[in-house]
Amino acid sequence: xxxxxxxxxxxxxxxxxxxxxxxxxxxxxxxxxxxxxxxxxxxxxxxxxxxxxxxxxxxxxxxxxxxxxxxxxxxxxxxxxxxxxxxxxxxxxxxxxxxxxxxxxxxxxxxxxxxxxxxxxxxxxxxxxxxxxxxxxxxxxxxxxxxxxxxxxxxxxxxxxxxxxxxxxxxxxxxxxxxxxxxxxxxxxxxxxxxxxxxxxxxxxxxxxxxxxxxxxxxxxxxxxxxxxxxxxxxxxxxxxxxxxxxxxxxxxxxxxxxxxxxxxxxxxxxxxxxxxxxxxxxxxxxxxxxxxxxxxxxxxxxxxxxxxxxxxxxxxxxxxxxxxxxxxxxxxxxxxxxxxxxxxxxxxxxxxxxxxxxxxxxxxxxxxxxxxxxxxxxxxxxxxxxxxxxxxxxxxxxxxxxxxxxxxxxxxxxxxxxxxxxxxxxxxxxxxxxxxxxxxxxxxxxxxxxxxxxxxxxxxxxxxxxxxxxxxxxxxxxxxxxxxxxxxxxxxxxxxxxxxxxxxxxxxxxxxxxxxxxxxxxxxxxxxxxxxxxxxxxxxxxxxxxxxxxxxxxxxxxxxxxxxxxxxxxxxxxxxxxxxxxxxxxxxxxxxxxxxxxxxxxxxxxxxxxxxxxxxxxxxxxxxxxxxxxxxxxxxxxxxxxxxxxxxxxxxxxxxxxxxxxxxxxxxxxxxxxxxxxxxxxxxxxxxxxxxxxxxxxxxxxxxxxxxxxxxxxxxxxxxxxxxxxxxxxxxxxxxxxxxxxxxxxxxxxxxxxxxxxxxxxxxxxxxxxxxxxxxxxxxxxxxxxxxxxxxxxxxxxxxxxxxxxxxxxxxxxxxxxxxxxxxxxxxxxxxxxxxxxxxxxxxxxxxxxxxxxxxxxxxxxxxxxxxxxxxx
RNA sequence: GGGGGAUUAGCUCAGUUGGUUUAGAGCAUCUGCCUUACAAGCAGAGGGUCACUGGUUCGAAUCCAGUAUUCCCCACCA
Numbered sequence: 001x002x003x004x005x006x007x008x009x010x011x012x013x014x015x016x017x018x019x020x021x022x023x024x025x026x027x028x029x030x031x032x033x034x035x036x037x038x039x040x041x042x043x044x045x046x047x048x049x050x051x052x053x054x055x056x057x058x059x060x061x062x063x064x065x066x067x068x069x070x071x072x073x074x075x076x077x078x079x080x081x082x083x084x085x086x087x088x089x090x091x092x093x094x095x096x097x098x099x100x101x102x103x104x105x106x107x108x109x110x111x112x113x114x115x116x117x118x119x120x121x122x123x124x125x126x127x128x129x130x131x132x133x134x135x136x137x138x139x140x141x142x143x144x145x146x147x148x149x150x151x152x153x154x155x156x157x158x159x160x161x162x163x164x165x166x167x168x169x170x171x172x173x174x175x176x177x178x179x180x181x182x183x184x185x186x187x188x189x190x191x192x193x194x195x196x197x198x199x200x201x202x203x204x205x206x207x208x209x210x211x212x213x214x215x216x217x218x219x220x221x222x223x224x225x226x227x228x229x230x231x232x233x234x235x236x237x238x239x240x241x242x243x244x245x246x247x248x249x250x251x252x253x254x255x256x257x258x259x260x261x262x263x264x265x266x267x268x269x270x271x272x273x274x275x276x277x278x279x280x281x282x283x284x285x286x287x288x289x290x291x292x293x294x295x296x297x298x299x300x301x302x303x304x305x306x307x308x309x310x311x312x313x314x315x316x317x318x319x320x321x322x323x324x325x326x327x328x329x330x331x332x333x334x335x336x337x338x339x340x341x342x343x344x345x346x347x348x349x350x351x352x353x354x355x356x357x358x359x360x361x362x363x364x365x366x367x368x369x370x371x372x373x374x375x376x377x378x379x380x381x382x383x384x385x386x387x388x389x390x391x392x393x394x395x396x397x398x399x400x401x402x403x404x405x406x407x408x409x410x411x412x413x414x415x416x417x418x419x420x421x422x423x424x425x426x427x428x429x430x431x432x433x434x435x436x437x438x439x440x441x442x443x444x445x446x447x448x449x450x451x452x453x454x455x456x457x458x459x460x461x462x463x464x465x466x467x468x469x470x471x472x473x474x475x476x477x478x479x480x481x482x483x484x485x486x487x488x489x490x491x492x493x494x495x496x497x498x499x500x501x502x503x504x505x506x507x508x509x510x511x512x513x514x515x516x517x518x519x520x521x522x523x524x525x526x527x528x529x530x531x532x533x534x535x536x537x538x539x540x541x542x543x544x545x546x547x548x549x550x551x552x553x554x555x556x557x558x559x560x561x562x563x564x565x566x567x568x569x570x571x572x573x574x575x576x577x578x579x580x581x582x583x584x585x586x587x588x589x590x591x592x593x594x595x596x597x598x599x600x601x602x603x604x605x606x607x608x609x610x611x612x613x614x615x616x617x618x619x620x621x622x623x624x625x626x627x628x629x630x631x632x633x634x635x636x637x638x639x640x641x642x643x644x645x646x647x648x649x650x651x652x653x654x655x656x657x658x659x660x661x662x663x664x665x666x667x668x669x670x671x672x673x674x675x676x677x678x679x680x681x682x683x684x685x686x687x688x689x690x691x692x693x694x695x696x697x698x699x700x701x702x703x704x705x706x707x708x709x710x711x712x713x714x715x716x717x718x719x720x721x722x723x724x725x726x727x728x729x730x731x732x733x734x735x736x737x738x739x740x741x742x743x744x745x746x747x748x749x750x751x752x753x754x755x756x757x758x759x760x761x762x763x764x765x766x767x768x769x770x771x772x773x774x775x776x777x778x779x780x781x782x783x784x785x786x787x788x789x790x791x792x793x794x795x796x797x798x799x800x801x802x803x804x805x806x807x808x809x810x811x812x813x814x815x816x817x818x819x820x821x822x823x824x825x826x827x828x829x830x831x832x833x834x835x836x837x838x839x840x841x842x843x844x845x846x847x848x849x850x851x852x853x854x855x856x857x858x859x860x861x862x863x864x865x866x867x868x869x870x871x872x873x874x
Numbered sequence: 875g876g877g878g879g880a881u882u883a884g885c886u887c888a889g890u891u892g893g894u895u896u897a898g899a900g901c902a903u904c905u906g907c908c909u910u911a912c913a914a915g916c917a918g919a920g921g922g923u924c925a926c927u928g929g930u931u932c933g934a935a936u937c938c939a940g941u942a943u944u945c946c947c948c949a950c951c952a
Contacts, residue, residue, distance in 0.1 A: 006914070031891085099882085172950095189950080197952085216952060229952095263951055280950050339952085353950085388878050396948075398920055540930055563900080564886045568879095570945090572886070580901070583914045590912035597911070639888070642900065657911085664910060744918050750909060828896060835893090840932035849893050849933090856895055 003596065007589035009553030017130060019696075025068075025711050026135045028075035028258050032485035036067035036074045037488035039467050039518075040136065041501070042144065045081035046090060046121040049128040051527040051535050051561075052494065054545045055571060058558045059522065059637055060492045063136050064687040067489075068135070068630060069715040075485055076135060077470045078126055079142035082118075084409040084459040085179055085187075085346045091117050091408065107407050107454075108401055114408050128546060133627065133692050134710070142470045144462040145410070152474035153410045153462045154428055156512065161426045165362050166402075167423070168414070172279045175354035176344040177300030177314075181405040184458060185398060188342040188501050189350050194525050197337035198322065199268060200330050202228060205244035205253050212237070212245060212256075213332050214215045215267025217339055218277070219325060220317040223250050223306050224293040226272040229284060232258040234269050248330040249321070250307065257288050279353050285745055297367070297415040300352060309486065314352070331854035359403040359412060359455070363507075368395045370414040370506040373516050379506065382635045383520045386495060402458045416451045445521050455609060458661075464504035467491075474512060482513075490635075494526070495568065522635050525570035530571060548578055555691035556582030562641050585694045586643060592654050592698050594661070595676060601667035609770040610672040613659035617679055619725045620651050625718050628686060631693030632811040635854075644686050647718050652683060655733075659771055666855040683714050725767075731797055732768035739776040742803055746792065753777055757791075759783045759800040761866060795821075800870075811874055818874075822867045829860040 020026060028035075038060055044051060060076060068074035091101050091114045102110060126141065142149065159165040173182040200217045204210035214228060225247045230237045244253050254273075261284060262271050275285025276294040285292055295306040302309040302317050309317045325331040342351035371394040373379050374387060383386050403412060416424045417434035418441070425440055427433035430450060437445045468474055473482035487509070495503060498794060502521055509517035527535050527542075535542035548557045552575075559581025566572040624647045631640035662668045681702060688695035688710050699710040743750065756778050758764070773781050787793075788802035792814075795801070835841045835853055843848065 003911095005912070214952085218952085261951090266951055273952095278950075278952075280952080282949090340949090342950095383879095386947095387880060392877060392948065498947095566887070569887085574885095576901080577886095579914075583912095587912065590915085592911085620922065638886095639899095642888090645900080651928075652910085654916085660912090721952050740891090740917060741919090744906065747906085750907085750917080824896080838932055842932080844932055845893070852894070858897085873938035 003593050005590075007553070007586050007694060009555060009585065010550075011694060012431050013133070013554050013594050013693045016693055016696045017133065019709070020711055021138075021209040023286055023709065025709070026076070026137050027139050028073055028137050030480055031073055033071065033073040035484050035489075036064070036072035037077070037485040038064055038075070038490055039077045039470055039488055040079060041491075041493045042079045042081040042142070042463065042466065043125050044086055045080035045118055045123070045143065046083070046087055047125050049125050049132075049545050051545060051573060052524075053125070053129075054132065054557070055527055055561050055565060056492055056494070057129055057134050059524065060490075061132070061490060061692075062558075062562070062637060062689045063492070063632075064135055065692060065711065066715065068711065069685065069713060071689065072142065073716065074138055075140070076232055077140045078136035078138060079140075079466075079470065080122060080144070081459060082143065082145045082409060083461055084404055084406050084456060085176075085181065087118070088406050088408040089179060089347060098788045110407050120510045124369070131546060131554060132526065133558065135692075140470065142466075144459070144466070147463070148472055148475050149465075149469050150410055151428075152465055152472070153457065154413045155474055156508070157410075157413055157457065157463060158426055158428060159459070160361065164364060166359060167362065168357065168359050168421075170355060170357050171360070171401070172282045172342075172353050173356055173358050174333070174342060175298070175356070176347055176349050176351045177296075177298065177352050178349035179344065179406070180298050182354075182401055182403060183344060183351070184460075187345045189345050190340045190342050192338055193341050195337055195339055195341075196334045197267060198273075198325070198334050199332040200248065200325055202245040202248060202272075202330075205246050212240060212270050212776070213268045214272045216272055218274075218318065219321050219339060220302070220306075220309070220314055221274045221295065221310065222247060222272065222321065222325075223278045223302075224276050224295040225250070225252070225272050226252055226258045226275055226285065226290040226293055227254050227288065229259050229260040229262050229271040229273050230256060231260060231264045231270060233260075234262075234264050236269060237467075248325060248328065248670050249581075255288075255290075257284075257290075259284060259288070270453055276355055277353060282353070282355065288800060294355065296352060296354070298354075300349075303664055308559050319800055337364070347557045358401050359414075359457075361400040361402055361461075363397045363400055366511060366632045367394050367503070367508050369510040370394065370503060373506060373510065379516050379518065380423065380520045382520060385565075386498065386523055386568065389495075390498060390503065394503060400458075403453075403455040405454070406456050409459065410462060412453040412455050412457060414453040416447050416453065417449055428464070434704040460504060461738055464508045465502055465507065465512075465705065467505060468513055473595060486513060488518045489518050490520045490522060490718060492522045492524065493727075495523045496526075498523070520635070523568050525565060525568060527571045527573050530574050531570065535573070543573075543575060546576075548575065551575075552578040552582040553693070554586060555585045555662065555694050558691060559584055559641065559645075563702045564636055566636050567635055567637075581691075584649070585691060587649055587653060588691075588694055588698060591648075591657060591680070592701060594746045595673070595680060596656060596701070598662065598668040598673055600670045600673055602670050604667060604669035606671045607670045607770070607774075609774045612768055612771050613656055614672070614679075615722075615725055616657045616729045617651065618719075619721045619723075620729075621647070621679065621716075622719050624651070625686070625716055625724060626721075627717070641646070641690055644690060648687070652679070659775060684710060685713055688713075723816050724765075727769075728765045728767050731765075732772050734796045734800060734832065735772050736775045738796065738801065739772075739778075739803065742792045742794070746805075750777060753779045754803050755779050756781045757802040757804070758782070759784050759787065761800065762798040764797075764799050787870070793870070795866060798859070800866060815871065815874055818871050819866055822864065822871065824838055825860050825863045825867065829857065829864065832856045832860060 064074050064076045064433035072204045094117065095102060099139060157166060163431045174188045176183050195217050197215050197217055199213050199215050200219060201211040201213045204212060228245045230240060240256050243256050244255055245256055273284050273290060275282045275290050275292040293305055296314060297303045300314045302312050304310055344351055347455045363568055371391065374390055413428055414424050415437060425433050425436035427436055433450055434447055436448060467488050471482040471485055473486060474477060504519045509515060529541040533539060533541060557578050560578030562578065563577050591641060624643055628640050631643060660672050680698065684695045684699050692823050696710050760783060769781050788804050791804045793800060795800045812852055834852055836857060
């Protein structure tokens with residue numbers, strides 16, 4: 001059967017993934033081997049695969065597959081996150097399309113819809129990961145709302161509450177008027193927007209025509225004003241001390257207060273104070289005992305305190321109130337102004353600071369060990385520079401608002417038995433809560449009186465337990481799995497969620513396992529398009545990963561995405577990279593076709609050139625293996641990939657295979673072929689973590705394996721390298737390249753055999769002469785004591801090489817070439833001599849450096865002498 | 875406003891504690907080849923004042939200072 005000329009990935013991918021699954025290679029159970037554990041950053045349960053996931057999961061798979069081959073018990077735990085806000089928003093949206101309003105449903109009815117949605121769309125992304133080749137232990141697939149997982153979330157809430165680390169409080173929080181929930185500070189993105197600064201005049205109470213002018217970006221909140229604030233030292237407004245002002249439209253009289261918080265330079269120096277709608281104003285309100293007038297409903301419309309604007313959306317109200325202020329002569333002027341406004345990370349709605357009763361985690365003490373463990377290197381960050389960002393956040397950590405006014409998630413285990421701030425208890429079940437409530441209140445409370453908190457917990461309050469709870473480390477402390485797999489080894493994630501997730505996992509690990517959750521954190525960059533834009537659905541600039549896989553093969557796409565993505569760097573992605581990856585798999589495929597095509601003749605003696613070729617490639621392989629290992633160990637994945645790529649393409653295909661290749665339709669000797677297959681197999685091992693499918697495919701095509709698969713083959717062991725073989729080959733390579741150059745420049749076809757004479761001037765090892773003869777397509781290589789006239793010539797390592805021509809050569813061209821070389825050598829000599837003639841250099845430089853400079857000088861002198869002699873002889 | 879990075883070939887990046895020739899790789903480019911493994915290929919070549927200025931040093935892409943450009947993170951100036 002004819003082997004196809006190009007590699008066709010689809011079949012191989014399906015076949016081998018099914019085979020790996022069937023053999024259970026991805027599944028891990030604790031045993032005597034060293035554990036290597038990775039937990040996947042759980043994607044949103046209803047999400048679909050995007051390029052960021054591709055990058056992230058390819059890296060994880062590379063690490064996991066290599067660890068598996070290194071004989072470690074590799075366990076990659078997959079799973080999904082319930083993604084409270086995102087999923088609830090999707091369900092609400094879907095119901096709305098069907099004409100159902102969330103507010104018409106009971107909590108249970110809504111949750112039934114949500115679970116239906118989750119069952120329908122959940123896990124699509126995990127199926128997509130399989131196409132990429134992800135070797136996850138699918139039997140361990142976890143979900144943050146699995147029953148046992150949920151139990152651990154509630155346990156942690158209760159425990160932290162008991163420790164006094166969780167409290168309930170009335171605070172200014174970030175309110176998302178679209179999702180109708182509070183958000184943590186981390187879920188708010190600040191963006192610069194072009195807005196207007198409105199200068200509005202307020203009449204001084206009791207005066208005929210005295211006014212003051214404030215500047216505001218949010219005139220609609222005028223209705224909630226409860227004071228005007230000026231700087232106590234502001235000379236312009238000294239006459240206003242102790243006076244009152246009349247709020248336009250509302251016609252309320254409010255005090256003029258003094259506080260140094262006001263910047264005199266900004267706007268007019270007069271600040272309107274609206275404690276209900278601004279965090280700073282709220283603080284001012286508390287300090288000066290001001291009234292808090294909340295004029296907004298939870299959905300961002302004006303409420304009954306907003307007079308005739310009631311019912312209008314806040315942005316609509318801004319426009320209409322601008323008009324009214326103008327019409328009535330209150331609006332002094334408007335000017336363009338750029339300010340920063342917070343937007344919800346999920347819904348993109350403008351955040352409204354809102355006073356509400358929420359649950360918080362006190363982060364100060366909890367975060368101390370988490371900071372310590374990163375700064376002291378117990379946990380390594382790749383790239384290391386992100387430690388700075390981490391430290392900065394941890395040192396300024398604020399309390400974490402964990403309650404969300406949503407239904408999809410873990411319902412807060414708090415139970416209320418009255419209206420007072422303290423009329424609640426925290427307990428896992430209604431029964432326990434009842435007991436506690438009776439104790440706390442001192443009266444006989446009935447079960448019906450007990451109302452559970454309606455809110456759910458922030459999603460990250462469950463994901464922060466991920467490395468522990470996927471092994472049930474909280475519900476079954478010290479179980480064999482948590483003891484074996486925890487702490488996990490490497491975490492691969494995006495820097496964007498360093499605070500959301502990474503920092504909090506470290507906190508949870510230190511608090512609940514008394515140990516870090518992972519040893520290394522690899523931060524990927526952002527996948528961008530060619531123009532440097534972030535890939536996003538809105539821009540439509542993100543290729544569909546599955547389509548890429550269909551077009552280039554999973555291995556090609558994996559190569560394409562890894563080829564230039566050092567840790568922490570953004571990845572400017574272009575599908576041409578996948579093309580390069582695909583070309584690489586094709587190169588491998590054809591290398592196999594070549595080797596596979598050779599017939600063995602047992603009587604044939606092994607050519608000298610093949611003996612040398614094998615010696616050299618073995619040394620070369622090991623030299624590069626050490627480098628590749630080092631790259632992997634330092635998480636320099638793209639460099640490990642590039643080293644592997646060059647080892648295969650340049651060293652193995654372009655040099656080694658050409659060196660041992662028999663003439664067309666000639667057989668090969670058995671020894672060489674057998675060695676070559678072994679070397680090829682070793683290369684495939686290096687390739688497997690990067691391109692698992694083709695590696696497995698060729699591994700089996702190359703030899704009968706008796707059920708041994710490359711996925712569990714042993715990663716090659718480093719054997720010490722004979723450096724002299726490598727350096728001798730480098731010189732031979734240089735000779736061959738020079739011969740090829742002469743062919744190109746003189747239009748000599750490769751088929752035409754040439755003769756080569758060598759005039760030995762210095763040290764010369766002849767080990768690779770047979771290789772030079774073969775690769776240069778020479779009739780013979782002879783040594784001579786004389787220059788050969790009418791020759792093309794070149795110098796390698798101070799030895800002269802001559803290729804005689806039938807006809808005379810171009811003397812002028814030769815002269816020019818030699819003169820150029822001479823100039824270079826002289827320039828070089830000069831730079832070396834500058835050092836050697838410098839007394840300070842000679843006295844301060846280390847001996848080794850001086851010796852090496854002296855050698856450079858001697859070499860240069862030798863080369864110059866040869867060149868000059870050649871020039872003179874022309 | 876505060877903090878942290880980055881700047882090396884057209885593009886994407888390496889470049890260990892300052893000293894392996896006068897700085898490397900892949901891709902792209904150019905030239906010549908459809909040479910029976912591969913044109914998704916082969917052989918060869920060109921391409922850089924290491925952002926700028928100054929300093930330290932016998933010696934700087936590498937260390938220091940300043941400048942420019944740029945990216946990221948944090949932050950409540952209305």
